Amino acid sequence: MADEASFVEEGVPPSQAPLVSVSFQRSVNRKQKYLEAEPRALGITQIGLSLFQIISSVVFLSNGLNTAQTDLTIIVASVLVVIAGTLTVAAQNLQLPMLRACLGMQIVAVGASVTNMIISLVKMNEIPYFCWHYYYDVNSTTYGDICHNIEGTISHFCSEFVLIHVALVTISITVAAYCCKVVNCCSPAPKMPVITVQAPPTQQ
Template identity: 55%
Template sequence: MADEEAVPGAEGPLVTVTFQRTPHKKQKYLESQPKALGVAQIALSVFYISSVIVMFTNSMSMLVEDLTHVIGSMFVIIAGSLAIAAQNLHLPTLKACLGMQVVACVASVINLIVSVSDMAGHRHGYSCWKYVEINSTDHNDSCYSITDSTAHYFAELVLIHTALIAISVTLAAYCCKVVNCCSPGQRMPVITLQVPPAQQ
């Protein structure tokens, strides 16, 4: 048999395009600063629980409402802990973090609604009484001062829940980028060129 000449391009195509998974996709989660956001979630929830306990011990709220606040805040604390734990970029931990951030967001929305209704109910439900028999200018001033301060207190709780919702949504979005729950995984194109051997 005669020797065959090598025909350029006979071994395969000159250009091949393949798609590979992005190698550092999990690093996207670390861009969200999960440790800082998780600590913020935990700190705000602990502050909120302590505030609810103070309100309950001073007989300024009802047990049923306080129980929903505490349970919702416990979910947020668990979500914050998982956000910190997910820094190891272990996929099951990231999935658990995503699920708990969604639960924490729902719990924070419920707590926000209850806090807004408490604030509105407090504004319309409590008023300062004036007694005709007693010259109570000092009592009226004290009463209005307390009413105003509790309105500010409820507004602060509403602000805390708004911040917790924003943190939960942010962490859930970054978890979703890594877990690919909303879109197919990103693939990076790899172009390979095969140079034909030089003819001599």
């Protein structure tokens, strides 16, 4: 039986073809691996967490609780993550250009989320600029208590933001890994062995 196994050769008549032939072909269902990552759920999670980050930053910025420079950086980086989440959902059509765009934006989203995480860690221990006057003034107990409460609230929000960014980094890395499997940016497409068994010719 082992002697009969051979590779498919073109131009061989069916009567002389081996009973068992082995060929190597690319998997036609290779793109389906992207759907194993549940891209709709991950993309919607990215969009939702990023929108929460944007809304919170806008609220803090509009009330003067944070500096404009850091909040604008967080908002711009979060918008990039929203775009990455949108492409994650859109790439379910399994078109190769869309999958490549999704891979590129997920790499950008990792950098954006790490940047936001660093900013949130720095802001966690910051004292609001309008509280410096009351922070060490023992005579301004009322305003001092208000400033302490505001500082504690901002610190808790920043701690929450750090956890959100850790989740966003994890999601981006996961989606990027599945995109890499489909677009084969790191290695050539794997080939699967296909075994063809032919019925022996009927003897008359």
